Amino acid sequence: xxxxxxxxxxxxxxxxxxxxxxxxxxxxxxxxxxxxxxxxxxxxxxxxxxxxxxxxxxxxxxxxxxxxxxxxxxxxxxxxxxxxxxxxxxxxxxxxxxxxxxxxxxxxxxxxxxxxxxxxxxxxxxxxxxxxxxxxxxxxxxxxxxxxxxxxxxxxxxxxxxxxxxxxxxxxxxxxxxxxxxxxxxxxxxxxxxxxxxxxxxxxxxxxxxxxxxxxxxxxxxxxxxxxxxxxxxxxxxxxxxxxxxxxxxxxxxxxxxxxxxxxxxxxxxxxxxxxxxxxxxxxxxxxxxxxxxxxxxxxxxxxxxxxxxxxxxxxxxxxxxxxxxxxxxxxxxxxxxxxxxxxxxxxxxxxxxxxxxxxxxxxxxxxxxxxxxxxxxxxxxxxxxxxxxxxxxxxxxxxxxxxxxxxxxxxxxxxxxxxx
Numbered sequence: 001x002x003x004x005x006x007x008x009x010x011x012x013x014x015x016x017x018x019x020x021x022x023x024x025x026x027x028x029x030x031x032x033x034x035x036x037x038x039x040x041x042x043x044x045x046x047x048x049x050x051x052x053x054x055x056x057x058x059x060x061x062x063x064x065x066x067x068x069x070x071x072x073x074x075x076x077x078x079x080x081x082x083x084x085x086x087x088x089x090x091x092x093x094x095x096x097x098x099x100x101x102x103x104x105x106x107x108x109x110x111x112x113x114x115x116x117x118x119x120x121x122x123x124x125x126x127x128x129x130x131x132x133x134x135x136x137x138x139x140x141x142x143x144x145x146x147x148x149x150x151x152x153x154x155x156x157x158x159x160x161x162x163x164x165x166x167x168x169x170x171x172x173x174x175x176x177x178x179x180x181x182x183x184x185x186x187x188x189x190x191x192x193x194x195x196x197x198x199x200x201x202x203x204x205x206x207x208x209x210x211x212x213x214x215x216x217x218x219x220x221x222x223x224x225x226x227x228x229x230x231x232x233x234x235x236x237x238x239x240x241x242x243x244x245x246x247x248x249x250x251x252x253x254x255x256x257x258x259x260x261x262x263x264x265x266x267x268x269x270x271x272x273x274x275x276x277x278x279x280x281x282x283x284x285x286x287x288x289x290x291x292x293x294x295x296x297x298x299x300x301x302x303x304x305x306x307x308x309x310x311x312x313x314x315x316x317x318x319x320x321x322x323x324x325x326x327x328x329x330x331x332x333x334x335x336x337x338x339x340x341x342x343x344x345x346x347x348x349x350x351x352x353x354x355x356x357x358x359x360x361x362x363x364x365x366x367x368x369x370x371x372x373x374x375x376x377x378x379x380x381x382x383x384x385x386x387x388x389x390x391x392x393x394x395x396x397x398x399x400x401x402x403x404x405x406x407x408x409x410x411x412x413x414x415x416x417x418x419x420x421x
Contacts, residue, residue, distance in 0.1 A: 080285055085205055085322065091287055092317045092396075094173045094180045094310065101182035101419065106168045106401075167411045168380070168401035171309045172419055175317055175394050182419050186310045189291045190400045193374030194233075194256045195384050196299035199315045200264065201252055201325055203275065203282045203297075207268035210324065213246040217267045219259065227258040230300045234259045236349055241338050249324075250334040253372060255351040258298045265297045272297065283307075286314055301376045309382075309398040316384045316396055320370055329370035329386075332356050355383055355409060362413050365390050366420070371412075373405065381408040387416050395420055 080086050096102075171186035173179070180186065208215075219241040227234035235257035237243060243251075245267060251260030265275035279294045292307035299305070319325040336348040355371040366389035374382045380401035387395045397415050402408040 085209070086285075086318065089318050089321045092173065092175060092178060092314045093287065094171075094178055094313070096180045096183070100180050103165065103170065103182060103184040105185060106166055165411050165414060166402045166404075166407045167382075167399035169309050169382075170397070170399045170411070170415065171313055172415055173310075173313050173317075173396045175396055180310075181395070182415070183310075187289070187308050189306050189308060190382075191301055191305065191376060191379040192299060192307050192312055192400075193301070193376040193379040193382055194299040195312050195372055195374040195382055195398070196294060196297065196305070197252050197256060197261055197374075198312065198319055198329070198372050198384060199279055199282065199294065200261050200297040201249060201328060202286075202315055202319050203279045204249070204264050204268050205322060205325060206278070206282070208245055208249075213244060213249075215245045215267070216242045217245065217248060217263055218242055219263060223259050223262050223266070226262050226298075230258065230298070232256075232258045232298060232300060235336065235351060237263070237336075237338065238340075244337050247336045247338065249328050250331060251336065251351060253328050254331060254334050254353045256373065257351070258300070261297045283311075286318060288314060299374055299376070301378050309400050312384050312398045313396045316370070316372075316386060316398070320386050326370060329372065330356070332360070354405075355385065358406075359385075359409050359413060364413065364416050366416065368412070368416070373408070375405065381405045383408050383412060385412050387420070389416075389420055391421060393421055 165184070167184070169185040169188055169190055171183045172181040174181050219237040219239055221239040224237055224239045224241075226232075233256045235247075235251040235255055237251075237257075237259045243263065245264075248260045248264040248267065251257040252264055262272060265272045269275040269278060275297055276294060279297065283292045283294065288311040289308055292311045293304055294307075295302040295305040316329075319329055331353060333350060333352050335350045339346055339348050353371065355373045356368065359368050359371075364387075366387055369386050369388055371383060371385035381404055382398075382400040382402070384396070384398040387397065389395070395416070397412055399408060399411050399415075402411055
């Protein structure tokens with residue numbers, strides 16, 4: 001009996017031992033398995049993280065290549081002093097894209113017969129302006145009534161309509177994206193004529209502000225006679241007149257007054273020569289092309305006074321960002337502080353921005369806010385304007401070498417109607 005019980009106890013012990021061995025083996029196997037899985041997960045995690053880092057680096061690199069940097073204030077400037085009035089202004093450095101419309105050159109020779117035939121009919125006004133009315137000019141028109149909607153890169157419509165633009169040179173810039181929408185000879189060196197006066201007031205802004213607008217300046221006989229000697233437009237100041245700096249600013253832009261521009265130059269720098277030095281310094285500061293050079297603040301023709309229509313667009317862009325200059329460039333009319341009882345002008349001389357007065361009633365999906373015209377024989381009729389579309393987009397257009405001031409206005413009208421969103 002005892003032997004039987006002893007044998008039975010041994011069997012139970014062996015069974016327990018086998019179970020313990022199996023449990024131990026299972027524990028070892030599970031531990032090994034979990035260790036292997038943990039290492040694999042760690043390796044996989046490292047690989048995944050590395051992939052993410054590489055992907056992010058690649059995306060960053062691609063973005064840097066594919067997306068141009070956002071324009072920043074003074075980002076393209078040659079160097080602007082921190083305390084300058086321009087320190088917070090954004091400078092244009094417009095670039096062409098695949099969507100830029102490059103228009104063929106206009107053949108001004110095609111209009112020679114019309115120009116010659118109209119010489120007896122056209123009535124000239126100051127700054128190359130002509131009175132509206134029937135003449136041979138009207139036989140060359142832009143077919144504006146047939147322009148419907150937007151003629152742009154994605155929906156070109158009839159290209160003949162755009163090619164009817166008369167101006168030989170043109171640039172249209174989207175100033176929010178800093179891109180050229182359309183151009184025709186935009187980098188050709190031209191005479192800017194009285195568009196020069198935009199740079200004149202931008203340069204003068206270094207020396208004046210709202211506190212000096214009522215300062216007085218005395219018109220000299222040389223200043224009063226400048227427009228006669230150089231055959232250009234004038235406000236009509238007389239020798240001995242004490243005019244305000246405000247008069248000089250508005251007189252420089254609205255009637256394109258040579259007397260006002262020379263007076264402004266002498267007020268700021270003491271002489272026209274020193275002011276011209278400041279104009280060329282300002283041109284470099286604004287990052288204008290190497291072809292931009294100025295010899296007088298009026299725009300009187302000189303072989304060494306030249307720039308491009310893109311240069312003028314850059315100058316206008318800075319001007320419209322300044323409250324004072326924007327007010328001057330956007331004013332329709334202005335009455336000077338000088339009064340002339342004997343000339344039936346007891347309230348002062350009333351001057352007008354001819355371009356703005358003539359385009360404001362034309363149908364557009366927006367409004368021309370600011371503008372400056374110009375004319376000398378070597379440049380033809382030219383103009384620079386700033387346009388705000390009803391959808392909030394903003395554009396600057398500069399044209400050169402139209403055969404008529406009216407055609408110049410129609411070119412801007414057609415450009416804004418046809419080539420903007």
